[in-house]
Amino acid sequence: MTDLRICHLYPEHLNIYADRGNIAVLRYRCERRDIAFAVRGCGPGDPLPEADLYYLGGGQDRDQVAVAGDLVARSGDLRAAVDGGAAVLAVCGGYQLLGHGYRGHAGDDMPGTGLVDLVTEAGPTRMIGNIAIRCELDPGRPRTVVGFENHAGRTHLGEGVEPLGQVLHGHGNNGADGGEGVRTGRVLGTYIHGPLLPKNPWLADWLVGASLERRHGTVALDPLDDALESEAHRVAERIAAAG
Amino acid sequence: MIPFPAKVAAARAAAGLSRRAGAGGGTSLPGKLLLRIAPDAVTRLSSRLAGGVIALSATNGKTTTAKMLASMLEPEHRLCRNAAGANLASGVASALIGCRHAELGVFEVDEAALEELAPALRPRVLGLGNLFRDQLDRYGELELVAARWRRISDGPWRIVRNADDPLVAALPAGAGSLSYGIDDPAVALPELPHAADSKWCAACGERLHYDAVYLGHLGAWRCPACGNARPPLDVAATSVRFDGLAGTDITVATPLGARRVRMPLPGLYNVYNALAAVAMACAAGGVPLGRMAAGLEAFGPAFGRFERVATGAGEAVLVLSKNPAGANEVIRTLAHDPAPKRLVVALNDRIADGRDVSWIWDVDFELLAPGVESVVTSGTRAAEMAMRLKYAGVDPDVMRVEPDLAAALDTAVAAGDGPAYVLTTYTAMLELRGALTRRGVVPPYWEAA
Numbered sequence: 001m002t003d004l005r006i007c008h009l010y011p012e013h014l015n016i017y018a019d020r021g022n023i024a025v026l027r028y029r030c031e032r033r034d035i036a037f038a039v040r041g042c043g044p045g046d047p048l049p050e051a052d053l054y055y056l057g058g059g060q061d062r063d064q065v066a067v068a069g070d071l072v073a074r075s076g077d078l079r080a081a082v083d084g085g086a087a088v089l090a091v092c093g094g095y096q097l098l099g100h101g102y103r104g105h106a107g108d109d110m111p112g113t114g115l116v117d118l119v120t121e122a123g124p125t126r127m128i129g130n131i132a133i134r135c136e137l138d139p140g141r142p143r144t145v146v147g148f149e150n151h152a153g154r155t156h157l158g159e160g161v162e163p164l165g166q167v168l169h170g171h172g173n174n175g176a177d178g179g180e181g182v183r184t185g186r187v188l189g190t191y192i193h194g195p196l197l198p199k200n201p202w203l204a205d206w207l208v209g210a211s212l213e214r215r216h217g218t219v220a221l222d223p224l225d226d227a228l229e230s231e232a233h234r235v236a237e238r239i240a241a242a243g
Numbered sequence: 244m245i246p247f248p249a250k251v252a253a254a255r256a257a258a259g260l261s262r263r264a265g266a267g268g269g270t271s272l273p274g275k276l277l278l279r280i281a282p283d284a285v286t287r288l289s290s291r292l293a294g295g296v297i298a299l300s301a302t303n304g305k306t307t308t309a310k311m312l313a314s315m316l317e318p319e320h321r322l323c324r325n326a327a328g329a330n331l332a333s334g335v336a337s338a339l340i341g342c343r344h345a346e347l348g349v350f351e352v353d354e355a356a357l358e359e360l361a362p363a364l365r366p367r368v369l370g371l372g373n374l375f376r377d378q379l380d381r382y383g384e385l386e387l388v389a390a391r392w393r394r395i396s397d398g399p400w401r402i403v404r405n406a407d408d409p410l411v412a413a414l415p416a417g418a419g420s421l422s423y424g425i426d427d428p429a430v431a432l433p434e435l436p437h438a439a440d441s442k443w444c445a446a447c448g449e450r451l452h453y454d455a456v457y458l459g460h461l462g463a464w465r466c467p468a469c470g471n472a473r474p475p476l477d478v479a480a481t482s483v484r485f486d487g488l489a490g491t492d493i494t495v496a497t498p499l500g501a502r503r504v505r506m507p508l509p510g511l512y513n514v515y516n517a518l519a520a521v522a523m524a525c526a527a528g529g530v531p532l533g534r535m536a537a538g539l540e541a542f543g544p545a546f547g548r549f550e551r552v553a554t555g556a557g558e559a560v561l562v563l564s565k566n567p568a569g570a571n572e573v574i575r576t577l578a579h580d581p582a583p584k585r586l587v588v589a590l591n592d593r594i595a596d597g598r599d600v601s602w603i604w605d606v607d608f609e610l611l612a613p614g615v616e617s618v619v620t621s622g623t624r625a626a627e628m629a630m631r632l633k634y635a636g637v638d639p640d641v642m643r644v645e646p647d648l649a650a651a652l653d654t655a656v657a658a659g660d661g662p663a664y665v666l667t668t669y670t671a672m673l674e675l676r677g678a679l680t681r682r683g684v685v686p687p688y689w690e691a692a
Contacts, residue, residue: 198630231630
């Protein structure tokens with residue numbers, strides 16, 4: 001039987017924006033298609049479980065700092081997992097931890113894993129509001145992602161690193177270059193929560209497909225009834241456009 | 244220069260105009276006007292209250308707690324209150340403008356506004372209740388709210404604090420402070436809920452151990468590493484017994500003695516509200532235990548808190564549900580009555596609700612699903628709410644999406660006998676009340692409080 005294994009990193013610390021909603025959506029969309037679903041938590045000091053998808057959410061500043069060192073110590077293991085075909089989804093604070101680190105205003109610097117070539121620095125104001133972006137994860141198939149952003153960090157991608165999408169409405173990575181999030185291979189990072197996946201079921205399915213490839217190759221995913229999801233997406237996009 | 248009394252009179256006149264123009268009860272506007280021309284108005288007006296001020300703040304329970312305290316004090320005192328829940332500086336100033344002959348102030352204060360309002364009101368007693376995650380886009384992280392409170396908790400006032408909340412218990416409190424909490428493991432939860440906010444020791448960062456979890460992260464906590472623990476309780480509830488949605492019996496132990504009380508309100512969060520009110524009355528002094536008990540027993544729900552209202556065609560129970568901890572308690576309380584229910588779940592994303600609706604995923608709607616007969620979702624994010632309920636296990640066949648609030652209510656009421664239960668965010672409740680007021684079946688909100 002096809003099965004998907006998820007590792008939820010620091011579920012006790014990084015969960016501020018209802019991150020369990022993302023996990024619930026992945027579970028629902030797998031189980032509806034008879035794909036067995038298993039999620040394992042990994043806290044500070046725990047051995048890193050083998051998984052098809054590693055999930056990192058956002059936390060309060062204090063909680064984020066509390067786990068940053070532990071995560072950085074696992075950078076090699078995470079890199080090996082990604083090289084072995086595992087996918088990563090990192091949201092908000094988790095997204096910042098994917099990069100080289102966070103430069104705070106005064107002494108509140110935070111190290112990063114360096115898994116992706118990006119860096120974040122504290123900005124003078126928080127970027128808060130509804131957001132919509134346009135992505136093209138599969139060439140020739142543009143889609144939108146909708147949600148909410150709330151971050152003080154300004155994230156800058158390294159030379160040649162692609163954002164997850166282009167901002168239609170909202171701030172994005174830094175409010176200046178029009179990019180939002182990051183995508184390299186099967187590694188996704190984004191400031192968009194809401195949570196991210198419920199209103200963007202196509203992205204949830206993309207992640208399920210990308211994660212399954214490691215052990216199961218290309219798996220055809222039957223369509224599900226997404227009438228409510230589509231309506232919620234449409235309303236959120238309209239609200240984001242209204243500013 | 245315009246003298247202060249003339250400024251107050253002008254602001255008072257504006258309240259009357261606002262009300263006559265149908266623009267609302269003037270619960271914020273006159274204060275906003277007055278503060279613009281007299282920034283120290285809150286201090287000047289509140290210092291005229293001969294009996295002083297009692298102020299309180301919390302994430303959840305402010306309006307109910309203030310109303311309970313008023314119910315204890317009202318027979319003996321003429322009170323000035325911001326009863327309709329307008330709890331920013333403008334709302335407190337409006338209340339002060341509106342009561343010329345009061346002698347004692349009882350004010351609820353927004354948790355983010357407390358840092359500004361406590362020094363302005365200079366309360367005799369300051370109640371600090373729970374801190375839960377709420378409207379992250381507006382308040383910021385919980386730690387930031389706690390930091391604001393830390394800057395004012397050690398002031399020239401008697402602190403009354405919720406000892407069951409580790410974050411609140413960690414605040415500095417001067418001499419004469421009182422601590423309250425629940426002491427009845429029989430009503431404890433089996434474990435800390437997933438949405439618990441403050442599970443780490445404020446002193447050393449170690450994971451807290453709970454001998455009993457009562458609500459969210461509230462309980463009998465202690466740190467296994469540094470010995471930090473819940474302070475001894477000056478006011479405690481023991482022997483809690485729920486009588487469905489009809490009421491709750493508790494024994495309240497206070498420095499004045501213990502008393503068995505029957506409250507006509509459901510839910511453990513109302514036990515916390517009652518304890519806060521009793522402890523503040525104890526700290527204020529001069530209120531006999533019998534008066535406190537009578538105040539709790541005669542209490543009617545604050546508006547929108549399990550409040551029964553006529554809809555024209557039937558009856559509804561309005562239940563404010565605006566953040567994860569509050570909504571989870573509402574769901575736990577609804578489960579006290581196992582009969583299947585017809586629900587309206589209304590989700591707005593206006594500024595006063597919090598524009599970020601992520602929080603609905605931290606609410607355990609999964610526990611609600613088995614008790615649902617039918618649901619109409621409504622509000623600006625009606626479809627999103629329906630989607631959340633689908634993932635919680637509510638059968639999509641018994642759900643309808645109706646963004647118009649009054650239409651949603653009518654649909655739910657017409658679908659069967661008995662009241663429809665309306666779980667709603669703050670602005671959705673005000674809009675719904677507005678619709679029912681225009682039908683002439685409920686009084687306007689500034690009179691209902």
